Amino acid sequence: MIGVDVLIIGAGQAAASCAARLRAEGFDGSIAVLGAEEAPPYQRPALSKAYLTGAIGRERLFLRPEAFYPDNGIDLRTGCRVTGIDPAARRVILADGGSLTWSRALVLATGSVPRRLPAAIGGDLAGVHVLRDLVDADGLSPALEAGRRVLVVGGGYVGLEAAAVCAKRGLAVTLIEATPRILQRVAAPETADYFRALHHGQGVDLREGVGLARLVGDAGRVVGAELTDGTTLPVDLVIAGIGITPDTALAEAAGVALDNGIAVDAECRTSIPGIWAAGDCASCLFEGQRIRLESVGNAVDMGEAVARNILGAGLAYGPKPWFWSDQFDVKLQIAGLNIGYDALHVRAGDRGARSHWYYRKGRLIAVDAMNDPRGYMTGKRLIESGVSPDAALLADPTTDLRALMRA
Template identity: 35%
Template sequence: MSTSNHIVIIGTGIAGLSAAQGVREVDPEVRITLIGEDCYPPYDRTHLSKQMLKPEARLEASSLMESEWFDQNDIQLILNTRIEYIDTAAQSISTSVGETIQYDALVLALGTRARQLPASLGQIESTRIHTLRSAEDALRLQGALDDSKRLVIVGAGLIGLEVAAAARARGITVDVIEAGSRILQRSCDPYTADRIASLHAENGVKLHLGQSIESVSESAQGSVTLHMSDGTALEADLMVVGIGVIPNTDLAESAGIAVDNGVVVDGFGRTNVLNVYAAGDGASLPIQGQNCLTRLETWRHAQDHGRCVGMNAAGQQTEYKAHASFWSDQYENRIQGVGLIYDEIASTLVRLYESGAHVSFLLDQDRVLKAVLGIDAAKDVNAMGKLVGQVLSVSDHELKDEHQPLVPIVKKLLKKVS
């Protein structure tokens, strides 16, 4: 049972919502306030670059909870309200509507914001230039795609490529500019990334790899022109910038809460300030096997971390075990990954199925499974994901042989480590 009378959670994304769920699991009586700037009730951000860009899509279908749930669980939901200041000494927050709210425990689920193109590139205030982070962003982009014939996307990460697939489904011509030598450098192994690049090429997307933008301008007719480092100029009706995110730390920093590429927390979600916690992709936390603080930008992490931190804010003491995973739907294919890709990857083994599905196993020099990725191989990726962080005491042949089912192999290995 919690010793807190009032737990306030700032941020209404999946981390904030999950924190509220975690609090209520531990304490059925404690007062909970969930407050955020968004004008919409908590929704699934993973839908924004997937389902929400379809012409017929509606935001209501992306809702994470029915409105009745908040009443049933006695959670006060305050929307469209910005937090101006946190007074950690008085344990209170000041809102944009002039209200002061006292807390006994505070959870910061501040999230991230889309990284913008640098102003040095020129004309970047155009309404034809979009980022995709919020429901408002998705609704604006959905409408803009209705009237577009040519789209340029800056950044070949998951968001950019999902937008590319959605645009091609509408028959829009798509160019993707990527500064790196390949797509999905942070998310996928080279084999998986190359296959995804081929999927886009087969569907008519033109990838420009190893290219940076020299300048951006808008013509009198309203089109946007990008001048690239190789001298090429691309003209389009619309541009989407998907070059990563920046953690929202200003509020925490102004309150004296430690920040280092996110709000710094320990394994329990505690900040350096008493009774203040942080969760989700705006939190920088210790990860087992890593010698530095890390921010994880996946839906699954935000959900799991939020719930764990909420439970701890309510009086439980559970150390968070990071579970990094992602999924992405592009065209008719499901792309999945579990684990983190770092420099210590020593070898990659690939199991390729006749159907065209595949699974990649990323191992370090000690045969510890660091990550598993796949295309159209959900059962295998989900099964092998349970072994991430474990030494794989099976042969390369067993891993690569499509005729040897992976689930029994996983069960055998799990028995050895249990």
């Protein structure tokens, strides 16, 4: 049986950041990174954006050149699924029957799994897709032929981005969202209004407050959809963008405490000594609340925080949330978290730039910036430095944003 000092399960953003940070900090022990997917660590965001439109190729997705891992003494094993963890023996069991031990730390960076439409309503028919990994994107892309009819289920960011790509590629797109509006969970009505108008303007048939009753199949392939309002639609393919769940199965079976994901303390330790967690699969503390962030920024920062803390830094991890989304010709950039906001101020900038500023009890907590990089950068700096500009000044388009830092 082979043993390593630090063993990382998962080979995504958080895992790659953790391994690279360990080396950058001068750690010279052995590191193994075990990933179930065949591909080396890559960036997922492009899967519903530039990769799916065809604007960028596969090689642009990879986080590091192939040689980075061997050059840095990182034993990256792809196509290697871990099926069990024995914390007492400090050992993981692999799908191929092998096993590996760790001596210093085990890092859980297993990401999340996409929710799927239930088989009972036709979710297992051919032509029904999810979009989580490269295999999903490569399976979906050839089906996006101009003129075909696609139903996108779910009006969150992944659903909206997929709808935008499909429309760009010439498909007839219907998007349904079961809750009263798109982006219900993540953004203000004003931001939802902006993106609804954008999609309508590009010909997307966007329907809110309408769920999927069932998919209709013919010879095992999806051909139609019945919606909860009684409407029926002919469809050639379906993309389900109905959210994700943190991948906690291994942790749970090993007895690691869960709370909306793998619960970690301020230093990203799980409930079992020597086992850490980072990224989508982990829930951490933010302003006294336990939250889980599904973003690249969090995966990278948390992976690096785990590396530093394994080496004894003893740093409290403080998420600095940021996110982005590309839809048609709009780049949305988000800084902060809008949880519990009680006021929203809209700022219209030059050349279609627009930003939505969220306040809670007079404190600036988040900003959504549409084609407005300056608004985003200013908002991010203000939030990080705890400065909350006067709302009237902010909403005044003649106010120079740079002056707000000094206001």
